[in-house]
């Protein structure tokens with residue numbers, strides 16, 4: 422029995438197809454535990470633009486003032502999460518939408534208020550809750566928000582949340598699903614990237630933008646004991662595997 426964490430970015434969530442649900446059903450039939458972490462950065466940006474709120478990102482992270490935080494909560498918990506739980510339900514897969522305030526699921530702290538506003542980092546995941554849900558064959562679907570000990574909501578990059586969930590569950594596999602089939606280097610989609618190469622990929626600006634938090638999260642997850650990390654646009658193949666090769 423394996424524990425598999427799947428993070429799906431906003432675009433990946435829009436593209437869930439027959440193959441995706443077949444794979445989830447197959448894993449369930451094989452007795453594996455599955456946890457989903459969703460993103461939805463594109464939904465947040467769209468809603469901000471509709472409300473004439475400027476979008477600002479630094480190092481792939483959204484600078485999040487109070488208005489942006491309110492919009493992030495609206496988009497993630499009002500649009501993206503119900504869309505996903507609805508899709509799972511229509512596929513007859515038992516799934517539960519969760520957020521930071523679901524029994525203290527994700528506790529965190531502000532990383533640098535001056536630079537990023539209410540952007541947080543995960544300190545603690547309530548893995549007891551996740552394990553209990555998996556025990557009764559429910560698929561937890563988690564939003565990338567956190568909460569400080571004293572109740573302040575935080576916006577957290579979804580790759581970061583997925584890496585922490587996978588690390589704290591000591592997952593066998595972490596899939597970071599996105600809009601591209603892995604990491605591209607010199608016009609070639611890479612099959613494998615050794616973790617030692619990550620700093621060079623960043624320094625040479627081969628990996629930029631939204632791919633930065635992904636490779637950082639992959640590196641952290643592997644260091645914390647996660648078995649394997651894949652970056653891809655589907656879960657039925659491996660895309661780019663990051664690891665110690």
Ligand SMILES: Nc1ncnc2c1ncn2[C@@H]1O[C@H](COP(=O)(O)OP(=O)(O)O)[C@@H](O)[C@H]1O
Pocket residue numbers: 429430431432433460461462463598599600601603604605606627628629630631632633
């Ligand atoms: N070397 C690279 N290989 C592939 N994608 C890259 C690379 N560097 C930057 N990217 C960008 O990263 C994007 C994925 O990050 P992001 O848009 O944040 O996805 P998600 O919303 O799924 O988390 C890709 O669409 C691509 O534009």
Ligand SMILES: CC(=O)N[C@@H](CCC(=O)OP(=O)(O)O)C(=O)O
Pocket residue numbers: 429430431432459460461462463465481482483493540541565576577578579580631
């Ligand atoms: C701090 C930070 O940047 N949070 C992200 C949370 C959503 C996310 O990560 O969504 P994707 O996985 O679809 O990019 C954001 O506000 O966009």
